[in-house]
Amino acid sequence: MINLLVIDDEKEVGTFLSHLFSMKGYKVEVVNSSSEFFQLDLSRQSFQIAMIDLRLPDCDGLSLLQHLKKHQPHCKALIMTGYSTVKTAVEAIKLGASDYIEKPFDDINLLETQVEQLLSTSVPSSQAFIQSLANEAGLVVGKNHAMNKLIDATFKVSQKNVNVLIEGETGTGKEVLSRFIHLASPRSHESFIGVNCGAISESLLESELFGHEKGAFTGATQQRKGLFEIASNGTLFLDEIADASQAIQVKLLRVLETREFMRVGSVQTLRTNARVVAASNENLQQAVLQKKFREDLFYRLNVVHLEIPPLRDRKEDIPLLVNHLIQRNGYTSVNFTDGAYEKLQNYDWPGNIRELANVVTRTLTLTDDENTEITADEIILSAVAAPLKGKSSSEQTISIPKDPLEQWRETLVKEFEQSDKINLDDILLQVKQLESLIGRELVLQALQKTYGNRTEAARCLQISMRKLRYILNEKTNTTHT
Ligand SMILES: Nc1ncnc2c1ncn2[C@@H]1O[C@H](COP(=O)(O)OP(=O)(O)OP(=O)(O)O)[C@@H](O)[C@H]1O
Ligand SMILES: [Mg+2]
Structure with missing residues (x-):
């Protein structure tokens, strides 16, 4: 009974x-x-x-x-x-x-x-099952209590068709966690698609998200489906959501409220069943208070709120993460000594796991092939200070590679001279991605060099604090100085 x-x-x-x-x-x-x-x-x-x-x-x-x-x-x-x-x-x-x-x-x-x-039925929720899904998503779950609680809660909510907002500092693993949500959800056999709301122009983002009709704008040579359509039964990952413009925010609100949207240049209403997982480096509630982010959209996205702790608050997991990163780099017989772990655990990791991954990769690349034991001395926390083995000091100087960029510009100009069409949006997107990549890399290096001192880092880079924060995605202002 x-x-x-x-x-x-x-x-x-x-x-x-x-x-x-x-x-x-x-x-x-x-x-x-x-x-x-x-x-x-x-x-x-x-x-x-x-x-x-x-x-x-x-x-x-x-x-x-x-x-x-x-x-x-x-x-x-x-x-x-x-x-x-x-x-x-x-x-x-x-x-x-x-x-x-x-x-x-x-x-x-x-x-x-x-x-x-x-x-x-009972959804298998044993720790072993959660662990295997986490492995599949590339997510190392260590011993840290807060992180374990977060993973358990994430697993539970992943079963439900509700929107999720993931917050956490840069490099803490927001994208990895979103993949875990998808893999653990009943939608795992459908597509997982991510889009970075801060990396592309407003018009390109709109057409990415909602698609466009042929002839909707110059260059729209054919009809294209948007991500809400492509990921209709799957998961749509809206990365750096705080960077979405006001106009995009309005359109996102509509699709989240009604599940309906229109392709750019179309009057036909389409429906989507996509589950939205959004991520932000910036505190979105704060952005709402500062009137930079719509409150109604915030509540639609923030049905479940997951906050990933920074790496400095879960340093006990560093050895496990390092082992994972060693394997990810394709090394099978390399170990770090206790002293090496201690050095890594004494550092504050402003760039979190992404920075740790860079340090591990750099250290492994610079070590001799036959070396199987990495000591503290071999770990270079600051990339700029890294002396390249076997190279003279003049060869170590970092120079800005002007030539390849100049060559690229010339190629593009020539290409356009010879044909009558060129996809400027695509080109500008690549430029923007390169800009943000270079900006972030140099800011993270500056933070490493200055042991996390932001004022000092901004001084080294000859930029304002405001711009430094912008590059780290802590500000959404586009009118940075
Ligand atoms: N728990 C984890 N286990 C293993 N690797 C991880 C984990 N979390 C993050 N990483 C690795 O750290 C790097 C950064 O992760 P991810 O891109 O998910 O961070 P993020 O929070 O989205 O960063 P950003 O805010 O800069 O976009 C990736 O190489 C990822 O594989
Ligand atoms: Mg990310």
């Missing part, structure tokens, strides 16, 4: 569910308040499934859920929620609920199926 518990202050809901599931042969217990719930003897009465309305007049439903899961961890909790409380339902999933259903129940068949599925 299946024992079902219903917790809802609306008496009619209790009566309805009791009737519906008693007909299917379940034994249904209904309570209408938290005080009635606490009168239940959970040590004697065991439930396989509990349907819980979190909004009870006399108690916070989340604490009631926690109490139930503590006493009956195997009981599957199905949260009943109105649209306005979806965010709380997602909170409940983080706390151990299995699923949620929106009230009022439009489709009774769906309700029955959801309950039956919960009873018959």
Whole structure:
């Protein structure tokens, strides 16, 4: 016999569910308040499934859920929620609920199926399963408690079709985590597509996201599908979302609210089912307060909020990460000595795991082939100070490679002379990507050289603090000095 518990202050809901599931042969217990719930003897009465309305007049439903899961961890909790409380339902999933259903129940068949599925299947959520998905996503999960909690919560919410906002400093692994969400979700066999909202022009981004019709603008020689269409059943990763212009924000809001959008140059409305995962280096709530980011869009994206801790707060994971990075570089028999790990753990990593990856790659590249043990002395935390083995000091000077850029410019000009078409948007995109790559690399190197002192780093680079922060993506201003 299946024992079902219903917790809802609306008496009619209790009566309805009791009737519906008693007909299917379940034994249904209904309570209408938290005080009635606490009168239940959970040590004697065991439930396989509990349907819980979190909004009870006399108690916070989340604490009631926690109490139930503590006493009956195997009981599957199905949260009943109105649209306005979806965010709380997602909170409940983080706390151990299995699923949620929106009230009022439009489709009774769906309700029955959801309950039956919960009873018959269980998503494998063992640590080994989570670990294997994380490996697949290239995500090392170490010992750090906060990180482990984050991964568990991420796994749970990945099962639900809700938008996710990932925040964290540069290089902390926001993109890797978004891949993990996709792989752990029921959409894993569909496509995962990412777009960087800060790297391309507003018009190019609009056509990337929503597609365009043939002739919609100069250069639109054929119709093109946008990412909301291509990733319609999959996951769309909106990276550096804080950099999206106001116009793009309005369009994103519309598609997130209605699931509808139009290709540029078209009046036909298309629908998308894409799940959106957005990421930002910048604190988006702060950006809302500064009126740089729309509040309504923020709430649409921020249904689930995941914050990745910086590497300096999880230094105990550095050895595991280093081993992963050694293997990723294709080395099988190289080890770091304890002293080497100590040196890495004594550093603050302003560029987080990306910086660690650069340091490991650089160290491995500079070491002799037959060397299997890397010592502290061989680790160069600052790339600029790295003496290249076997080269004279004059060969070590860093020079700006003017020639290749100049050559490229000449090639482009010639190419356009000889044909009557050239894709300027594509070219400017490449220039912008190169600019942001060079900017970031040099800022990170300057921060390494100055041990994280930003004022000093800005001075070395002969730029303002404001520009340094802009390059690190902490500011969305485009009018930097
Ligand atoms: N937990 C992790 N395990 C293994 N590698 C990781 C992990 N987190 C990040 N990395 C590696 O660190 C680098 C940066 O990760 P990622 O691009 O996901 O960071 P990010 O937060 O998106 O950075 P940015 O804000 O600069 O875009 C990548 O090479 C990635 O593979
Ligand atoms: Mg990223």
